[in-house]
Each structure stands twice: as structure tokens, then as C-alpha cells.
Amino acid sequence: MRFNPLFGKTLAALGAATLIALAPQVRADQLADVKKAGELVVGTEMQFAPFDFLDNGKQQGLNAELFKALGDELGVKVRFIDLPWPSVLPGLEAKKFDVVAGPIIVTKARKERYRFLDPIAEATVSLLKGAHNDKIGKPQDIAGMTVGAGKGSAQLEELKTFAATLPQKVTIREYVDNNQAYADLAAGRIAAVANSLPNISYVAAQRSQVFAVVQPPFGKKSYFAYLGRKDDDSASLIAELNKALAKLHADGRLAALQKKWLGAAMDTPQGDFEPTW
Template sequence: MMTQPLLTRRAAGLAAAAVLAPLAGARANNLDKARRAGELLIATELHFAPFDFTEGGRQVGMNSELFAVVGQVLGFRIRFQDLPWPGVLPGLEAGRFDLVAGPATITRARMERYRFTAPIANATVALLKRSNDSTISKPEDINGKTVASAQATAQLAQLQAYIARMNFNTQVREYQSFSEAYADLAAGRVVAVANSLPNLAYVAQQRRGAFSVVSPPFGASLYFGYLGRKDAETAPLIDAIDGVIDTMRSDGRLAALQTKWFGQSFEVPARVVEANA
């Protein structure tokens, strides 16, 4: 027979376990974790204008402005970690941060592996050329020439798929960042750079007279979104971010950010259920 003190200690232990069990579950919830810590760590690449880049030594772009709203609504600071893009997704899978704000093109392969937020911009792939290059007037003109894109990107994959589909004799150079690809385009080492239309429109606008977008885009109709791990711990965080993006889309703030950073706004669906590539 157990004595009264032993019964009391056992009851206290069971009560403590009952209290700690929900807390343990909360620790695994990345939304609650960010609120308790007061900040959310997000990986990005500060060479992907106009989404994320530096100007005057500080981070600027659509990402920082959109996530400022997210942090204000959800109750935590946003801390960005700048990484080369090839290391961003492996870092997410290793748990070094909870979200990627590249943003990333929403593709079928990535949707199988990651959880995306609501889309925030068009991501259809096009080409950027030197304005004075009369040999490039349409995407097909890259046949027999050397073009560029960035390593480990959906834009590179779209470019390679287009070249294979058209059976072109085109050499593709891969760069660690799009900034390096644009530098080689300006120097004449490549004739075009493949990137998503909003990015190229921004670069052409910033370097008016030097660069031009080649029309029409050659890639499938795709969209940009932010992404996290595809697990129960991350789901509440992305659900909450989706709620903020939904509000910004419905009240016009998302379109206003697009116009500010791309020079135009894009119709984007509330969710991407099935990607086009």
C-alpha cells in the first residue's frame, strides 16, 4: 500500500507531466517558437533584386517590406540570413532556419518536398540581352550562342529544358548569383541571361538603355512563393503567413509592392495547387 506522501508526490508528478506535455508540443511549433523568441530567422540571398538586395549597405527589396508586415501582424521580428542560393535549401532541410524567402519558383518537384506560402509574384522565365545586340530579338535566337543563368535555380532548369526541347546548340554558363551573370552579359561574355520576368524587368528598368527584356517569355506560367519544411511543426507558421498575404492581396498592398519593385503588378492565384512545371 502506498503512503500518503508517496501518493501526493505521484499526483504532483502526473500533474506536472500534464502541464509540460502541451509545452513540449509548443516548442516544436515554429510559429509559437518564433513568438516566444521574439524573432523568426529566414534565409535569403541578397543578390536577387528586386526581391532582396543591398543598397547603401542595407537590405532592401520586396521581401524585407512584405516580411515587415508579416512580423508586425504575427508578433515577432524578422532576422534574415544571407546565403548563396545553392546552400539555402540544404540549410532549410538541416533545420538551420525555418523559412526561405528567396523567393523560390513553385514547381512540381519542390511542392513534393517543401510547403510553399501563397504566391507573391509571377515567375515566368524570360531572357535579358544587351540593348544594342541586334542578333537577339526572340528566344529562338539563342541557338548557337552562349547564355547564362544561376546555379541550382528553377530558371536554369527552365532554360535547359527549353534548349533541349528546341534541340538548340546553345552553351549554358552557370553562375553562383544572377549579379555575376549580369556582369558577364554587360561584358559580352554571354548573349543573354535567363531569369524570371519580374527580376529582368527590374534590371532593365535600373539599367535603361543597357539591357532589354526579350519578348515573349519562353518558360511555363509559374509563380514565386516562400517555402518551409513540409512538416507539422512548420504548418502553423506558413498558415499564419498565408493569412497575412491573403489580406495584402485582397486590400491591394501586394499589388502596390509589386508595382513599386517591378514597375507593374501581376495577377496571382490565392494558392498554387498544381504547378505548370
């Protein structure tokens, strides 16, 4: 019986296909990719003082210093990409960067979609008004007025919820970046700006002759955190960043940065927690 060379080639091909099918599949690992590149790429908006802002073209704020410490713990450099806030989360999902600095308020809906690090600051929403505006003494006084907030932000949604409880309609103006909202407030074009308490406290402290904080905050108690994608390959990176963040929490470096940039150390939850909204 003669051997058919085509039959032999067919067997060889089938054997190779079987080996490929049986071979363990290499899964993507974002932490391994970051360490191999030696760089953690972070998406942010540098119009969000005191977390991220530009001073004479140079990045300043809590994010720059905190991510430098996290990068040191991971043994990698950190590179920031500055974008308008409405483009940041879509950029994360498109894998244009590894994580988002923001920070962003942790909500139930966002936890379904993203993987968060432990919170780094309180984020309860409050109001910023003009320093000489005697018409607003408490949050409810914005009834019938025009108030600004960041487009696509959780603070905007909290403002809408609060405004719906007031006896007169609140006209809400949405801004692509917060500096534009603060400029309109300073010029008297709007009556107040809704943002998280650490942000407006910083703005009011920097320009106390122009702005003042309306007390008390009107939003439900909430927290700021950094986040990444919720796909399988990102789990290792977020876990390692959380481990590094826990170390900064334990040795007091996080509290020191909170005092420097937010005015006081903040009690934030560690580990998984249930957001209030």
C-alpha cells in the first residue's frame, strides 16, 4: 500500500490544530502591560482644582502628587492625558489610558460599569456663591435663580434632584469645565455653582473676596475615587493600585496630601462600600 503524502499533511495539520486548541490561552493582564511599558497612563481633566489644575501651564493638585506616590509604589512613571471631562470616561472605555484620575463620585450605577479604587476624599455636593450675595444664605434660597454645574457630572444630577424639591424653578446651566462656571459666577451671570465641597472650598479660599461657600452642603454624603475599566484584564491593575493606596492610607501620606490640598484629613471608607446614590 502506497503512502499518500496529502493524507500525511492532513494529519499533521489536524495535530497542530489540536495542540493549539489544547494549549492554555494567554489572558490579557493590564498590570503586566503597565509594568512592561514602565508607564501608567492616566486620563483626567485639569480644570478641577484642587485635584487637578494648571498653574502657568504646569499641572498642580492632589492628583499629581498622589499618582506620583502610586507610580513609585508600582515602580512605573505616570503620564497624564488632559481632556474635557465629557471625553474622559469614553476615553477610558476606548482604552486610550489605563485609569481615570478625575476623581469621580462613586455611585451605584457607576459601580456597575467601572472598577473603583478606595475613595480618596469626601465629595458631598454644595454651592458656591458670590462673596457679597446676601440673597443666598442656605441652599434652598436658589429657588427661582440660575445655577451652574459641570456637564455630565454627578454634581449636576444631584443639583437637578435638589432643585426639583424647591417651590420655584431653578434654571440650570451646564458647563464643559468648572472654570467657565466660576467665571460666569464672578461676572454675575449666574447666582451659584454646584460642585463637591472640597472643590468649592478650595476656590473660595483662593478668592475669598469674590466667592463664598453656602452652608450646609445639600447633597447626600458621597465620596471621590479613581477608577478603571471593569473588564477582566484590568482587575490586576486596580488591585495593585488599591494595595498601594492602602499603604499610603496606613502610613499617613494620604492624610498629609488631603490636608495640603483639601484643607483637612478626611475619613473615607476602605474596601467595598455601598454608595448612598
